[in-house]
Amino acid sequence: MHIMEGYLPPLHAAVWTAASVPFVLAGARKVSRVMDEHPEARLLLAASGAFAFVLSALKVPSVTGSCSHPTGVGLGAILFGPAATAVLGSIVLLFQALLLAHGGLTTLGANVFSMAIVGPWVSFAVFRAAGGLGAPQAVGVFFAAMLGDLATYAVTACQLALAFPDPASGFAGALSKFLAIYALTQLPLAIIEGLITVVAVNLLLQHSREELFALSFLKGGAR
Amino acid sequence: MTRRNVTLLGVALVIALLPLLLTSGAAFKGSDDQATAAIAALAPGYRPWAVPLWTPPGPEVESLLFSLQAALGAGVIGYYLGWRRGRQQRREDRPRAGD
Numbered sequence: 001m002h003i004m005e006g007y008l009p010p011l012h013a014a015v016w017t018a019a020s021v022p023f024v025l026a027g028a029r030k031v032s033r034v035m036d037e038h039p040e041a042r043l044l045l046a047a048s049g050a051f052a053f054v055l056s057a058l059k060v061p062s063v064t065g066s067c068s069h070p071t072g073v074g075l076g077a078i079l080f081g082p083a084a085t086a087v088l089g090s091i092v093l094l095f096q097a098l099l100l101a102h103g104g105l106t107t108l109g110a111n112v113f114s115m116a117i118v119g120p121w122v123s124f125a126v127f128r129a130a131g132g133l134g135a136p137q138a139v140g141v142f143f144a145a146m147l148g149d150l151a152t153y154a155v156t157a158c159q160l161a162l163a164f165p166d167p168a169s170g171f172a173g174a175l176s177k178f179l180a181i182y183a184l185t186q187l188p189l190a191i192i193e194g195l196i197t198v199v200a201v202n203l204l205l206q207h208s209r210e211e212l213f214a215l216s217f218l219k220g221g222a223r
Numbered sequence: 224m225t226r227r228n229v230t231l232l233g234v235a236l237v238i239a240l241l242p243l244l245l246t247s248g249a250a251f252k253g254s255d256d257q258a259t260a261a262i263a264a265l266a267p268g269y270r271p272w273a274v275p276l277w278t279p280p281g282p283e284v285e286s287l288l289f290s291l292q293a294a295l296g297a298g299v300i301g302y303y304l305g306w307r308r309g310r311q312q313r314r315e316d317r318p319r320a321g322d
Binding site (some may be wrong): 001002003004005006007009012019042043044046047049051052053054055056058059060061062063064065067068085095096097098099100101102104105115156160163164165166167171173174177178181182185188191192196197199202205206207209 | 227228231234238240242243245246249254257259264266269272275276278279290292296297298300302303304306307308318
């Protein structure tokens with residue numbers, strides 16, 4: 001989902017950056033509020049960011065014969081909400097843009113929009129919807145992380161198709177080309193991300209119940 | 224719970240490794256690089272207008288930095304879980320007041 005440095009025309013780069021900035025600013029406010037209200041959850045926030053750090057560094061082979069990587073932002077989204085996760089995801093993307101030449105500064109806005117904004121919001125919405133439908137928590141966590149991961153890559157495909165429409169078949173033609181590259185490759189990886197996120201939540205349920213109550217991830221009971 | 228976690232991680236591992244067995248002869252290139260190639264096909268005249276400020280000087284250094292990224296993250300997660308476990312254990316060891 002990393003659009004490489006310079007690979008979005010200036011206008012597109014500017015629009016995506018403008019679209020992302022308010023989310024990241026709101027996220028920064030949310031992060032400082034979480035740290036004030038739940039100082040006990042600071043390390044959990046760091047660990048959620050670290051989870052995205054690890055997962056987005058892993059290039060995993062897929063059935064299409066190419067490699068891609070999970071995003072790891074679903075966990076932060078269901079624990080701390082999508083606003084705070086925008087900051088976590090942006091830190092990961094900035095690290096990769098500066099040190100790994102993976103992604104870039106001109107495309108940072110677009111990459112933040114797909115991985116740090118849309119992905120976490122989809123995860124958050126799916127998790128809430130699954131809870132509302134009465135699905136077991138683990139099922140909600142799995143689909144939240146999986147669909148958030150897929151949504152990120154679908155957004156990247158849209159961003160590229162908007163910037164580089166097919167000369168013959170236009171936006172739709174280019175979209176199907178980029179989706180063919182990203183979506184199919186990503187499917188098994190999204191399942192992997194869902195499974196690993198369920199494991200992460202299981203470990204937190206075992207060892208971090210107090211923080212989960214404080215963040216209202218778990219409802220009721222003693223704080 | 225531990226057994227369930229091991230099973231889930233096992234399934235994840237199988238999904239990750241299966242393509243290596245099923246897809247023989249594939250180069251397993253990055254999907255991001257394939258997208259960049261697709262851009263070149265769709266818009267042959269497009270020239271990227273910015274270059275990375277710094278590029279790792281080779282695949283070895285790049286893989287070093289990717290491993291570093293994963294190691295840093297794994298370290299923080301390990302520290303966090305260890306700290307929580309230790310705190311939980313201390314609490315369980317301590318005889319409860321009033322009992």
